[in-house]
Amino acid sequence: MPRRLIHEAVTRQVLSSPEATAVISGEQRFTYLQLETQAEEYAARLRGQGVGPGHRVPVVLPRSARLVAVLLGVLKCGAAYAALDRRWPAPRLEQLVRGLRPPLVVADAAVPDAGVPVWTPDQDARWDGVVEPDPLVAGSASTDGSSIASLFFTSGTTGTPKGVLSPHRATTRLFRAPTFAMFGPGRVMAQTAPVSWDAFSLELWGMLTTGGTIVIHEGDYFLPAGLRQLVETAEVDTVWLTSSLLNLFVDEDIQCFAGVRQVLTGGERLSVPHVRAFLAEYPETALINGYGPVESCVFATTHRVRPADCDLPYGIPIGRPVPETGVHLLDGTRPVPAGEVGEICLSGAGLAHGYLDDPRATAERFVTLPLDDQPTEIYRTGDLGTVDSTGVLHFRGREDRQVKVAGHRIEPTEIEAAARAVPGVTDCAVVPVPGRDGGAVTRLVLFYTADARRRPAPRELRRALSAVLPRHMVPHQAEPLDALPVTDHGKLDRAGLLRSLTVSQIQPKNRYQQ
16 A cells, blocks of 8 residues: 655656656756656765654755755655745744754755755756666655655744644645546646745645646746746646735736636635636636645645635635545534534644644644544634535634735734834734725734834834745834724724724735735
8 A cells, every 4th residue: 555655656657657747947848757866866865964764854945846856855765844935034044944953954055043054956967867766665664644744834823933744645635536626647737836835735746746747937926927928838727826816817917817727726715806707707717716724734625616606695615625634613622513603623634743843832723522423633723614505614714813915824923023022112913904805815014112212114114024024924014103002991902903094005015016
């Protein structure tokens, strides 16, 4: 029985179709055998540097075929990778690398002050060696589907990023037919997501573990012109877009989807007007809405969107479970009946092994409950939902302050902790601003108070936050106040802060053009 390892699934494709195209990057095309050969070479070099089972290897490289081969090489060593965004501020990269306690970091340049040796893979590798792939011995004998394959870092309520420990099976479960989309030979998918996202796993391993082709968009920003180019030059037929990007593409150039057979979307509530426009223009194209926290790796549920979904009272449904995934609606520990609102809790092969070095957060979110008379490990998402009479799941909001902006999961408390550390700031509050239709959050506004002797200007404060936070977490604007408003009960009046914004202050901008 296969051990459900990502790299072994890729090796099986090498054995099946060695000359099939695995990766397209610019004008370069690499076969499965070439990818396997280069990954084996990198694996040998990594082993020589001491990388082995149980290690967690940070990889700080741009999107490229080289990155793909490096990640496969890490997995072949029995280790796990943490693909980190090279654009993140140096202090954040240092913090994450040190927390992984790795034997080395794979990067083109040293990560300042991380205190870890750097190994730089050859940028001019010829990819023309010969290897005899063997899925029975690939990787470590001590590695199986429950072993950690990748770490994803997400915003944390304590002000420190949370490292999610995702096993091999969490990824491989998604692409075993029958599943929510078409994968496999003949499918060509764009790889555009930031390497640190679990959506990167959807794009990359969704194709390479099933025999499809991945086309790497090498720029930092993906816009309609980029999709047009990939369709024309590489025959891309599948693309993943956050709901915010889907809205942007529909508004700016809906014709860019011509030739695309599947659009996977999600990360936030879908905009009904944009979905209507897309379906009217492309009635035969599969538009698939996916829902799932990184703790359950990419998607927990999906839904093929139909025109009738646009008329439902609570927006576009988030659907039914993907393979080997359970969805439970609970009120505390009590299951709620169909039609009632409950917390969305997840079980199954997609669950992470908790958080890196954070047993308290792990114990809070990953719990075992007696469900259907069986002890079942679940992840409490904090999302609220209902299941209709047909068994389809509908999203109904959050229990806490966590928000999604342009597909990024953000804890406002992490931003607030960073802002309070800026000299002169005495208190602050981050307020999410919804779009015009009341749907997805389009902007984050930071309200702050400051010492009269040292009051940072809004631009100065945003600049200070840019030095320590990823770009997607820096508030779109900062508004100084003499005092933060409170309710009659003495609590922060967040609704009042939102009402205080004028129309001109909350006009959404295209984040990708800022």
